[in-house]
Amino acid sequence: MSGTVYGVGLGPGDPELMSVKADRLVRTGKHVAFFRKAGRPGHARRIVEGMLSDNAIEFPMEYPVTTEIPVADPLYNEMLSAFYARCTDHICALVAAGEDVVVLCEGDPFFYGSFMHLYTRLRDDVAVEVVPAITGMSAAWTATGEPITWGDDILTVLMGTLPVTTLSTAMERADALVVMKIGRHLPKVRSALEAAGKLERAWLIQHAAMAGQTVTPLREVSGDVTPYFSIVVVHGQGRRP
Known part of the structure:
Protein backbone atom coordinates (compact mmCIF):
# COMPACT_ATOMS: atom_id res chain seq x y z
CA MET A 1 0.00 0.00 0.00
CA THR A 135 -3.04 33.22 5.69
CA GLY A 136 -0.51 35.65 7.10
CA MET A 137 -2.30 38.55 5.41
CA SER A 138 -5.55 37.66 7.20
CA ALA A 139 -3.73 37.79 10.53
CA ALA A 140 -2.17 41.12 9.49
CA TRP A 141 -5.36 42.96 8.67
CA THR A 142 -7.07 41.47 11.74
CA ALA A 143 -4.23 42.88 13.86
CA THR A 144 -5.15 46.40 12.72
CA GLY A 145 -8.59 46.07 14.30
CA GLU A 146 -10.32 47.22 11.11
CA PRO A 147 -12.14 45.27 8.34
CA ILE A 148 -10.11 44.99 5.16
CA THR A 149 -12.99 45.15 2.65
CA TRP A 150 -16.48 46.65 2.51
CA GLY A 151 -19.29 46.12 0.01
CA ASP A 152 -17.86 45.86 -3.49
CA ASP A 153 -14.25 46.67 -2.59
CA ILE A 154 -11.64 44.97 -4.79
CA LEU A 155 -8.79 43.47 -2.77
CA THR A 156 -5.40 43.47 -4.51
CA VAL A 157 -2.38 41.47 -3.29
CA LEU A 158 1.04 42.64 -4.49
CA MET A 159 4.64 41.57 -4.00
CA GLY A 160 7.09 44.24 -2.88
CA THR A 161 9.62 42.75 -5.31
CA LEU A 162 7.72 44.21 -8.29
CA PRO A 163 8.98 47.32 -10.12
CA VAL A 164 7.82 50.59 -8.56
CA THR A 165 5.75 51.59 -11.62
CA THR A 166 3.93 48.25 -11.58
CA LEU A 167 3.26 48.65 -7.87
CA SER A 168 1.98 52.21 -8.09
CA THR A 169 -0.32 51.45 -11.04
CA ALA A 170 -1.90 48.46 -9.29
CA MET A 171 -2.13 50.34 -5.99
CA GLU A 172 -3.95 53.25 -7.62
CA ARG A 173 -6.59 50.89 -9.06
CA ALA A 174 -7.08 48.91 -5.82
CA ASP A 175 -9.74 49.61 -3.20
CA ALA A 176 -8.12 47.49 -0.50
CA LEU A 177 -4.50 46.48 -0.63
CA VAL A 178 -2.04 43.94 0.77
CA VAL A 179 1.70 44.11 0.01
CA MET A 180 3.89 41.13 0.88
CA LYS A 181 7.59 40.26 0.49
CA ILE A 182 8.71 43.70 1.57
CA GLY A 183 12.08 43.33 3.33
CA ARG A 184 14.63 45.65 1.74
CA HIS A 185 12.00 46.83 -0.77
CA LEU A 186 10.32 49.04 1.83
CA PRO A 187 11.47 52.38 0.29
CA LYS A 188 10.09 51.30 -3.09
CA VAL A 189 6.78 50.21 -1.56
CA ARG A 190 6.52 53.50 0.33
CA SER A 191 7.22 55.51 -2.84
CA ALA A 192 4.63 53.55 -4.82
CA LEU A 193 1.99 54.07 -2.14
CA GLU A 194 2.70 57.78 -2.09
CA ALA A 195 2.42 57.98 -5.88
CA ALA A 196 -0.91 56.12 -5.68
CA GLY A 197 -2.19 58.48 -2.98
CA LYS A 198 -2.51 55.71 -0.38
CA LEU A 199 0.48 56.23 1.91
CA GLU A 200 -1.55 58.01 4.61
CA ARG A 201 -3.89 55.00 4.90
CA ALA A 202 -1.17 52.33 4.91
CA TRP A 203 -0.24 50.20 7.93
CA LEU A 204 2.85 48.06 8.44
CA ILE A 205 2.25 44.87 10.41
CA GLN A 206 5.28 42.92 11.57
CA HIS A 207 5.12 39.35 12.93
CA ALA A 208 1.32 39.13 12.73
CA ALA A 209 -0.09 36.53 15.15
CA MET A 210 3.41 35.89 16.51
CA ALA A 211 5.39 37.03 19.52
CA GLY A 212 6.53 40.59 18.97
CA GLN A 213 3.63 41.62 16.75
CA THR A 214 3.61 45.34 15.90
CA VAL A 215 1.07 47.46 14.04
CA THR A 216 2.30 50.89 12.89
CA PRO A 217 1.12 53.54 10.43
CA LEU A 218 3.61 53.25 7.58
CA ARG A 219 4.21 57.00 7.52
CA GLU A 220 5.67 56.68 11.05
CA VAL A 221 8.08 53.86 10.17
CA SER A 222 11.74 54.84 9.86
CA GLY A 223 14.44 52.79 8.19
CA ASP A 224 14.64 51.08 4.80
CA VAL A 225 14.42 47.41 5.78
CA THR A 226 11.67 45.48 7.56
CA PRO A 227 11.66 41.86 8.82
CA TYR A 228 10.68 38.95 6.55
CA PHE A 229 7.31 38.55 8.28
CA SER A 230 6.03 42.03 7.41
CA ILE A 231 2.91 43.00 5.51
CA VAL A 232 1.53 46.37 4.43
CA VAL A 233 -2.23 46.81 4.51
CA VAL A 234 -4.50 49.53 3.13
CA HIS A 235 -8.15 49.13 4.15
CA GLY A 236 -11.00 49.47 1.69
CA GLN A 237 -13.54 52.24 2.17
CA GLY A 238 -16.40 50.77 0.14
CA ARG A 239 -20.16 50.59 0.38
CA ARG A 240 -21.75 49.91 3.76
CA PRO A 241 -25.29 50.34 5.15
Missing part, protein backbone atom coordinates in the same frame (compact mmCIF):
# COMPACT_ATOMS: atom_id res chain seq x y z
CA SER A 2 1.15 3.52 -0.79
CA GLY A 3 1.10 6.33 1.70
CA THR A 4 -0.25 9.86 1.42
CA VAL A 5 1.47 13.24 1.45
CA TYR A 6 -0.30 15.85 3.56
CA GLY A 7 0.48 19.50 2.87
CA VAL A 8 -0.58 20.93 6.22
CA GLY A 9 -1.20 24.65 6.55
CA LEU A 10 -0.11 25.90 9.97
CA GLY A 11 -1.54 29.39 9.73
CA PRO A 12 0.27 32.66 10.40
CA GLY A 13 2.26 31.64 13.49
CA ASP A 14 0.06 31.13 16.54
CA PRO A 15 -0.46 27.36 17.04
CA GLU A 16 -3.95 28.09 18.40
CA LEU A 17 -4.94 29.36 14.94
CA MET A 18 -4.30 25.95 13.34
CA SER A 19 -7.31 23.92 12.22
CA VAL A 20 -8.37 20.84 14.18
CA LYS A 21 -7.33 18.67 11.23
CA ALA A 22 -3.90 20.28 10.99
CA ASP A 23 -3.38 19.84 14.71
CA ARG A 24 -4.26 16.14 14.51
CA LEU A 25 -1.96 15.46 11.56
CA VAL A 26 0.96 17.31 13.16
CA ARG A 27 0.60 15.47 16.46
CA THR A 28 0.25 12.00 14.92
CA GLY A 29 2.62 12.29 11.94
CA LYS A 30 5.45 9.75 11.79
CA HIS A 31 7.36 11.48 8.97
CA VAL A 32 7.35 15.27 9.23
CA ALA A 33 9.01 17.40 6.54
CA PHE A 34 9.53 21.16 6.61
CA PHE A 35 11.47 23.85 4.76
CA ARG A 36 14.15 25.94 6.39
CA LYS A 37 17.19 28.04 5.65
CA ALA A 38 20.46 26.22 6.33
CA GLY A 39 21.54 26.70 9.91
CA ARG A 40 18.09 27.89 11.03
CA PRO A 41 15.37 25.91 12.84
CA GLY A 42 12.75 27.00 10.32
CA HIS A 43 9.60 28.99 11.08
CA ALA A 44 7.21 26.13 10.30
CA ARG A 45 9.10 23.86 12.68
CA ARG A 46 9.05 26.56 15.37
CA ILE A 47 5.26 26.80 15.17
CA VAL A 48 4.83 23.12 16.05
CA GLU A 49 7.48 23.01 18.80
CA GLY A 50 6.29 20.59 21.50
CA MET A 51 3.53 19.15 19.29
CA LEU A 52 5.35 16.36 17.41
CA SER A 53 5.13 12.80 18.69
CA ASP A 54 8.18 11.30 20.38
CA ASN A 55 8.77 8.89 17.48
CA ALA A 56 8.40 11.49 14.71
CA ILE A 57 11.13 11.33 12.05
CA GLU A 58 11.95 14.83 10.88
CA PHE A 59 13.05 15.70 7.36
CA PRO A 60 14.35 19.29 7.18
CA MET A 61 14.47 20.53 3.60
CA GLU A 62 17.20 23.18 3.51
CA TYR A 63 17.12 25.73 0.70
CA PRO A 64 20.39 25.78 -1.28
CA VAL A 65 19.90 29.50 -1.94
CA THR A 66 17.63 32.29 -0.69
CA THR A 67 18.89 35.83 -1.30
CA GLU A 68 22.51 35.05 -2.20
CA ILE A 69 21.74 35.03 -5.94
CA PRO A 70 19.33 37.37 -7.79
CA VAL A 71 16.10 35.58 -8.73
CA ALA A 72 16.69 36.66 -12.35
CA ASP A 73 19.95 34.68 -12.48
CA PRO A 74 19.36 31.35 -14.33
CA LEU A 75 21.45 29.61 -11.66
CA TYR A 76 18.81 30.51 -9.06
CA ASN A 77 16.12 28.49 -10.82
CA GLU A 78 18.53 25.66 -11.60
CA MET A 79 19.54 25.27 -7.95
CA LEU A 80 15.99 25.44 -6.62
CA SER A 81 14.65 23.08 -9.27
CA ALA A 82 17.28 20.48 -8.38
CA PHE A 83 16.53 21.01 -4.69
CA TYR A 84 12.79 20.44 -5.09
CA ALA A 85 13.51 17.36 -7.21
CA ARG A 86 15.66 15.85 -4.42
CA CYS A 87 12.99 16.56 -1.84
CA THR A 88 10.34 15.02 -4.08
CA ASP A 89 12.42 11.86 -4.59
CA HIS A 90 12.86 11.43 -0.83
CA ILE A 91 9.16 11.88 -0.13
CA CYS A 92 8.15 9.57 -2.99
CA ALA A 93 10.40 6.84 -1.62
CA LEU A 94 8.66 7.07 1.77
CA VAL A 95 5.21 7.00 0.17
CA ALA A 96 6.15 3.99 -1.99
CA ALA A 97 7.11 2.19 1.22
CA GLY A 98 3.60 2.78 2.57
CA GLU A 99 4.45 5.74 4.79
CA ASP A 100 2.43 8.93 5.19
CA VAL A 101 4.37 12.21 5.11
CA VAL A 102 3.24 15.44 6.75
CA VAL A 103 4.74 18.54 5.12
CA LEU A 104 4.53 21.58 7.40
CA CYS A 105 3.52 24.74 5.55
CA GLU A 106 3.60 28.29 6.89
CA GLY A 107 0.32 30.09 6.27
CA ASP A 108 -1.79 28.38 3.59
CA PRO A 109 -0.08 25.73 1.41
CA PHE A 110 -1.48 27.16 -1.83
CA PHE A 111 -0.70 30.83 -1.17
CA TYR A 112 2.87 31.75 -2.22
CA GLY A 113 4.25 28.75 -0.34
CA SER A 114 7.19 26.45 -1.08
CA PHE A 115 4.91 23.40 -0.80
CA MET A 116 3.37 24.30 -4.16
CA HIS A 117 6.65 23.35 -5.86
CA LEU A 118 6.47 19.90 -4.27
CA TYR A 119 2.77 19.55 -4.99
CA THR A 120 3.13 20.03 -8.74
CA ARG A 121 5.89 17.42 -8.80
CA LEU A 122 4.01 14.92 -6.60
CA ARG A 123 0.35 15.10 -7.58
CA ASP A 124 0.56 12.91 -10.70
CA ASP A 125 2.42 10.11 -8.95
CA VAL A 126 1.25 9.90 -5.34
CA ALA A 127 -1.80 10.73 -3.22
CA VAL A 128 -1.59 14.33 -1.96
CA GLU A 129 -4.03 15.99 0.41
CA VAL A 130 -3.84 19.71 1.12
CA VAL A 131 -5.07 21.14 4.42
CA PRO A 132 -5.89 24.86 4.02
CA ALA A 133 -5.14 27.44 6.69
CA ILE A 134 -5.41 31.08 7.74
Whole structure:
Protein backbone atom coordinates (compact mmCIF):
# COMPACT_ATOMS: atom_id res chain seq x y z
CA MET A 1 0.00 0.00 0.00
CA SER A 2 1.15 3.52 -0.79
CA GLY A 3 1.10 6.33 1.70
CA THR A 4 -0.25 9.86 1.42
CA VAL A 5 1.47 13.24 1.45
CA TYR A 6 -0.30 15.85 3.56
CA GLY A 7 0.48 19.50 2.87
CA VAL A 8 -0.58 20.93 6.22
CA GLY A 9 -1.20 24.65 6.55
CA LEU A 10 -0.11 25.90 9.97
CA GLY A 11 -1.54 29.39 9.73
CA PRO A 12 0.27 32.66 10.40
CA GLY A 13 2.26 31.64 13.49
CA ASP A 14 0.06 31.13 16.54
CA PRO A 15 -0.46 27.36 17.04
CA GLU A 16 -3.95 28.09 18.40
CA LEU A 17 -4.94 29.36 14.94
CA MET A 18 -4.30 25.95 13.34
CA SER A 19 -7.31 23.92 12.22
CA VAL A 20 -8.37 20.84 14.18
CA LYS A 21 -7.33 18.67 11.23
CA ALA A 22 -3.90 20.28 10.99
CA ASP A 23 -3.38 19.84 14.71
CA ARG A 24 -4.26 16.14 14.51
CA LEU A 25 -1.96 15.46 11.56
CA VAL A 26 0.96 17.31 13.16
CA ARG A 27 0.60 15.47 16.46
CA THR A 28 0.25 12.00 14.92
CA GLY A 29 2.62 12.29 11.94
CA LYS A 30 5.45 9.75 11.79
CA HIS A 31 7.36 11.48 8.97
CA VAL A 32 7.35 15.27 9.23
CA ALA A 33 9.01 17.40 6.54
CA PHE A 34 9.53 21.16 6.61
CA PHE A 35 11.47 23.85 4.76
CA ARG A 36 14.15 25.94 6.39
CA LYS A 37 17.19 28.04 5.65
CA ALA A 38 20.46 26.22 6.33
CA GLY A 39 21.54 26.70 9.91
CA ARG A 40 18.09 27.89 11.03
CA PRO A 41 15.37 25.91 12.84
CA GLY A 42 12.75 27.00 10.32
CA HIS A 43 9.60 28.99 11.08
CA ALA A 44 7.21 26.13 10.30
CA ARG A 45 9.10 23.86 12.68
CA ARG A 46 9.05 26.56 15.37
CA ILE A 47 5.26 26.80 15.17
CA VAL A 48 4.83 23.12 16.05
CA GLU A 49 7.48 23.01 18.80
CA GLY A 50 6.29 20.59 21.50
CA MET A 51 3.53 19.15 19.29
CA LEU A 52 5.35 16.36 17.41
CA SER A 53 5.13 12.80 18.69
CA ASP A 54 8.18 11.30 20.38
CA ASN A 55 8.77 8.89 17.48
CA ALA A 56 8.40 11.49 14.71
CA ILE A 57 11.13 11.33 12.05
CA GLU A 58 11.95 14.83 10.88
CA PHE A 59 13.05 15.70 7.36
CA PRO A 60 14.35 19.29 7.18
CA MET A 61 14.47 20.53 3.60
CA GLU A 62 17.20 23.18 3.51
CA TYR A 63 17.12 25.73 0.70
CA PRO A 64 20.39 25.78 -1.28
CA VAL A 65 19.90 29.50 -1.94
CA THR A 66 17.63 32.29 -0.69
CA THR A 67 18.89 35.83 -1.30
CA GLU A 68 22.51 35.05 -2.20
CA ILE A 69 21.74 35.03 -5.94
CA PRO A 70 19.33 37.37 -7.79
CA VAL A 71 16.10 35.58 -8.73
CA ALA A 72 16.69 36.66 -12.35
CA ASP A 73 19.95 34.68 -12.48
CA PRO A 74 19.36 31.35 -14.33
CA LEU A 75 21.45 29.61 -11.66
CA TYR A 76 18.81 30.51 -9.06
CA ASN A 77 16.12 28.49 -10.82
CA GLU A 78 18.53 25.66 -11.60
CA MET A 79 19.54 25.27 -7.95
CA LEU A 80 15.99 25.44 -6.62
CA SER A 81 14.65 23.08 -9.27
CA ALA A 82 17.28 20.48 -8.38
CA PHE A 83 16.53 21.01 -4.69
CA TYR A 84 12.79 20.44 -5.09
CA ALA A 85 13.51 17.36 -7.21
CA ARG A 86 15.66 15.85 -4.42
CA CYS A 87 12.99 16.56 -1.84
CA THR A 88 10.34 15.02 -4.08
CA ASP A 89 12.42 11.86 -4.59
CA HIS A 90 12.86 11.43 -0.83
CA ILE A 91 9.16 11.88 -0.13
CA CYS A 92 8.15 9.57 -2.99
CA ALA A 93 10.40 6.84 -1.62
CA LEU A 94 8.66 7.07 1.77
CA VAL A 95 5.21 7.00 0.17
CA ALA A 96 6.15 3.99 -1.99
CA ALA A 97 7.11 2.19 1.22
CA GLY A 98 3.60 2.78 2.57
CA GLU A 99 4.45 5.74 4.79
CA ASP A 100 2.43 8.93 5.19
CA VAL A 101 4.37 12.21 5.11
CA VAL A 102 3.24 15.44 6.75
CA VAL A 103 4.74 18.54 5.12
CA LEU A 104 4.53 21.58 7.40
CA CYS A 105 3.52 24.74 5.55
CA GLU A 106 3.60 28.29 6.89
CA GLY A 107 0.32 30.09 6.27
CA ASP A 108 -1.79 28.38 3.59
CA PRO A 109 -0.08 25.73 1.41
CA PHE A 110 -1.48 27.16 -1.83
CA PHE A 111 -0.70 30.83 -1.17
CA TYR A 112 2.87 31.75 -2.22
CA GLY A 113 4.25 28.75 -0.34
CA SER A 114 7.19 26.45 -1.08
CA PHE A 115 4.91 23.40 -0.80
CA MET A 116 3.37 24.30 -4.16
CA HIS A 117 6.65 23.35 -5.86
CA LEU A 118 6.47 19.90 -4.27
CA TYR A 119 2.77 19.55 -4.99
CA THR A 120 3.13 20.03 -8.74
CA ARG A 121 5.89 17.42 -8.80
CA LEU A 122 4.01 14.92 -6.60
CA ARG A 123 0.35 15.10 -7.58
CA ASP A 124 0.56 12.91 -10.70
CA ASP A 125 2.42 10.11 -8.95
CA VAL A 126 1.25 9.90 -5.34
CA ALA A 127 -1.80 10.73 -3.22
CA VAL A 128 -1.59 14.33 -1.96
CA GLU A 129 -4.03 15.99 0.41
CA VAL A 130 -3.84 19.71 1.12
CA VAL A 131 -5.07 21.14 4.42
CA PRO A 132 -5.89 24.86 4.02
CA ALA A 133 -5.14 27.44 6.69
CA ILE A 134 -5.41 31.08 7.74
CA THR A 135 -3.04 33.22 5.69
CA GLY A 136 -0.51 35.65 7.10
CA MET A 137 -2.30 38.55 5.41
CA SER A 138 -5.55 37.66 7.20
CA ALA A 139 -3.73 37.79 10.53
CA ALA A 140 -2.17 41.12 9.49
CA TRP A 141 -5.36 42.96 8.67
CA THR A 142 -7.07 41.47 11.74
CA ALA A 143 -4.23 42.88 13.86
CA THR A 144 -5.15 46.40 12.72
CA GLY A 145 -8.59 46.07 14.30
CA GLU A 146 -10.32 47.22 11.11
CA PRO A 147 -12.14 45.27 8.34
CA ILE A 148 -10.11 44.99 5.16
CA THR A 149 -12.99 45.15 2.65
CA TRP A 150 -16.48 46.65 2.51
CA GLY A 151 -19.29 46.12 0.01
CA ASP A 152 -17.86 45.86 -3.49
CA ASP A 153 -14.25 46.67 -2.59
CA ILE A 154 -11.64 44.97 -4.79
CA LEU A 155 -8.79 43.47 -2.77
CA THR A 156 -5.40 43.47 -4.51
CA VAL A 157 -2.38 41.47 -3.29
CA LEU A 158 1.04 42.64 -4.49
CA MET A 159 4.64 41.57 -4.00
CA GLY A 160 7.09 44.24 -2.88
CA THR A 161 9.62 42.75 -5.31
CA LEU A 162 7.72 44.21 -8.29
CA PRO A 163 8.98 47.32 -10.12
CA VAL A 164 7.82 50.59 -8.56
CA THR A 165 5.75 51.59 -11.62
CA THR A 166 3.93 48.25 -11.58
CA LEU A 167 3.26 48.65 -7.87
CA SER A 168 1.98 52.21 -8.09
CA THR A 169 -0.32 51.45 -11.04
CA ALA A 170 -1.90 48.46 -9.29
CA MET A 171 -2.13 50.34 -5.99
CA GLU A 172 -3.95 53.25 -7.62
CA ARG A 173 -6.59 50.89 -9.06
CA ALA A 174 -7.08 48.91 -5.82
CA ASP A 175 -9.74 49.61 -3.20
CA ALA A 176 -8.12 47.49 -0.50
CA LEU A 177 -4.50 46.48 -0.63
CA VAL A 178 -2.04 43.94 0.77
CA VAL A 179 1.70 44.11 0.01
CA MET A 180 3.89 41.13 0.88
CA LYS A 181 7.59 40.26 0.49
CA ILE A 182 8.71 43.70 1.57
CA GLY A 183 12.08 43.33 3.33
CA ARG A 184 14.63 45.65 1.74
CA HIS A 185 12.00 46.83 -0.77
CA LEU A 186 10.32 49.04 1.83
CA PRO A 187 11.47 52.38 0.29
CA LYS A 188 10.09 51.30 -3.09
CA VAL A 189 6.78 50.21 -1.56
CA ARG A 190 6.52 53.50 0.33
CA SER A 191 7.22 55.51 -2.84
CA ALA A 192 4.63 53.55 -4.82
CA LEU A 193 1.99 54.07 -2.14
CA GLU A 194 2.70 57.78 -2.09
CA ALA A 195 2.42 57.98 -5.88
CA ALA A 196 -0.91 56.12 -5.68
CA GLY A 197 -2.19 58.48 -2.98
CA LYS A 198 -2.51 55.71 -0.38
CA LEU A 199 0.48 56.23 1.91
CA GLU A 200 -1.55 58.01 4.61
CA ARG A 201 -3.89 55.00 4.90
CA ALA A 202 -1.17 52.33 4.91
CA TRP A 203 -0.24 50.20 7.93
CA LEU A 204 2.85 48.06 8.44
CA ILE A 205 2.25 44.87 10.41
CA GLN A 206 5.28 42.92 11.57
CA HIS A 207 5.12 39.35 12.93
CA ALA A 208 1.32 39.13 12.73
CA ALA A 209 -0.09 36.53 15.15
CA MET A 210 3.41 35.89 16.51
CA ALA A 211 5.39 37.03 19.52
CA GLY A 212 6.53 40.59 18.97
CA GLN A 213 3.63 41.62 16.75
CA THR A 214 3.61 45.34 15.90
CA VAL A 215 1.07 47.46 14.04
CA THR A 216 2.30 50.89 12.89
CA PRO A 217 1.12 53.54 10.43
CA LEU A 218 3.61 53.25 7.58
CA ARG A 219 4.21 57.00 7.52
CA GLU A 220 5.67 56.68 11.05
CA VAL A 221 8.08 53.86 10.17
CA SER A 222 11.74 54.84 9.86
CA GLY A 223 14.44 52.79 8.19
CA ASP A 224 14.64 51.08 4.80
CA VAL A 225 14.42 47.41 5.78
CA THR A 226 11.67 45.48 7.56
CA PRO A 227 11.66 41.86 8.82
CA TYR A 228 10.68 38.95 6.55
CA PHE A 229 7.31 38.55 8.28
CA SER A 230 6.03 42.03 7.41
CA ILE A 231 2.91 43.00 5.51
CA VAL A 232 1.53 46.37 4.43
CA VAL A 233 -2.23 46.81 4.51
CA VAL A 234 -4.50 49.53 3.13
CA HIS A 235 -8.15 49.13 4.15
CA GLY A 236 -11.00 49.47 1.69
CA GLN A 237 -13.54 52.24 2.17
CA GLY A 238 -16.40 50.77 0.14
CA ARG A 239 -20.16 50.59 0.38
CA ARG A 240 -21.75 49.91 3.76
CA PRO A 241 -25.29 50.34 5.15
